[in-house]
Amino acid sequence: MADWDAGLAAPMNARVPASFGGMRLDHALTRIFPQYSRNRLQAWLKSGHITVNGKRLYPDHAVTGGEAIAVQPPRVPDAAVPQAQRMPLKIVFEDAAIIVIDKPAGLVVHPGAGQPDGTLLNALLAHAPALVNVPRAGIVHRLDKDTSGLLVVAKTVEAQAHLVKQLADHSMRRVYLAVVQGDPPASGVIDAPVGRDVRQRTRMAVTHGGKPSRTNYRVLERYGHAALVECRLETGRTHQIRVHFQHLRHPLVGDETYRRGTRHGIAFPRQALHAIELSLVHPGTHKPMTWSAPPPRDMKRLIEDLRK
Numbered sequence: 001m002a003d004w005d006a007g008l009a010a011p012m013n014a015r016v017p018a019s020f021g022g023m024r025l026d027h028a029l030t031r032i033f034p035q036y037s038r039n040r041l042q043a044w045l046k047s048g049h050i051t052v053n054g055k056r057l058y059p060d061h062a063v064t065g066g067e068a069i070a071v072q073p074p075r076v077p078d079a080a081v082p083q084a085q086r087m088p089l090k091i092v093f094e095d096a097a098i099i100v101i102d103k104p105a106g107l108v109v110h111p112g113a114g115q116p117d118g119t120l121l122n123a124l125l126a127h128a129p130a131l132v133n134v135p136r137a138g139i140v141h142r143l144d145k146d147t148s149g150l151l152v153v154a155k156t157v158e159a160q161a162h163l164v165k166q167l168a169d170h171s172m173r174r175v176y177l178a179v180v181q182g183d184p185p186a187s188g189v190i191d192a193p194v195g196r197d198v199r200q201r202t203r204m205a206v207t208h209g210g211k212p213s214r215t216n217y218r219v220l221e222r223y224g225h226a227a228l229v230e231c232r233l234e235t236g237r238t239h240q241i242r243v244h245f246q247h248l249r250h251p252l253v254g255d256e257t258y259r260r261g262t263r264h265g266i267a268f269p270r271q272a273l274h275a276i277e278l279s280l281v282h283p284g285t286h287k288p289m290t291w292s293a294p295p296p297r298d299m300k301r302l303i304e305d306l307r308k
Contacts, residue, residue, distance in 0.1 A: 007081035009073035019064035026059035039152035149275025162283035173279035179272035187218040
């Protein structure tokens with residue numbers, strides 16, 4: 001777990017559902033606390049930072065149902081806790097449970113190597129200071145730095161677990177607009193596993209050892225040497241749309257990382273990708289909700305120029 005992530009690991013309490021009776025403890029924990037990886041939960045079990053009815057137990061212990069689970073993540077140095085930083089946020093929707101944000105291109109979602117602060121996470125902590133009590137400051141999914149558009153943030157631990165489950169069972173719908181190079185088929189499903197590129201670890205690639213990844217797409221407009229495409233994600237792997245369209249030999253316009261198959265140089269300062277629509281079941285009201293955000297000015301201008 002990265003330093004910023006460890007600094008936003010929140011204490012939590014829960015009871016094991018009766019339906020989990022007979023399940024391994026570590027498997028039950030990953031379902032109860034989907035915000036955290038199984039490896040992280042196993043490590044906390046072994047170090048005593050997770051107790052069951054006040055006792056330390058092994059990961060392979062079989063639960064019976066009804067046990068009280070207490071998670072007390074290890075403290076980290078204050079220097080590892082991300083700091084609140086006031087920055088403008090384009091908030092599309094906010095209530096007591098969630099915040100929906102239209103992220104601009106150029107904004108990093110969370111701290112990482114080479115970007116210790118000045119991120120969406122830092123801005124969220126300034127906007128809603130109580131997010132310091134939610135794992136990962138409520139972030140449940142991310143957009144690449146140079147991808148614009150909609151993402152949802154949870155304001156409570158309960159809302160976060162609900163949203164993470166929707167992501168896991170693919171019931172959260174995310175629609176993107178992309179401008180791709182060349183003249184792709186009218187529609188299709190790109191079903192190709194995505195994993196770390198063995199030759200360059202900072203990149204992703206279609207690889208046999210990758211995780212199952214599916215992108216549905218259809219062409220909205222054609223420009224001869226480029227096309228406007230609507231993409232609907234069934235899975236949410238890192239760089240999925242960018243990697244999948246490179247795999248088709250139709251990389252995104254402006255993408256400097258995934259550009260194999262590019263035949264026509266179209267000038268654009270970032271990958272032409274925008275998260276235009278987000279649909280989910282509200283974790284508080286349990287009602288379906290949908291938001292949309294029009295493409296930003298730079299992408300609109302690109303599309304207008306291509307139409308000419």
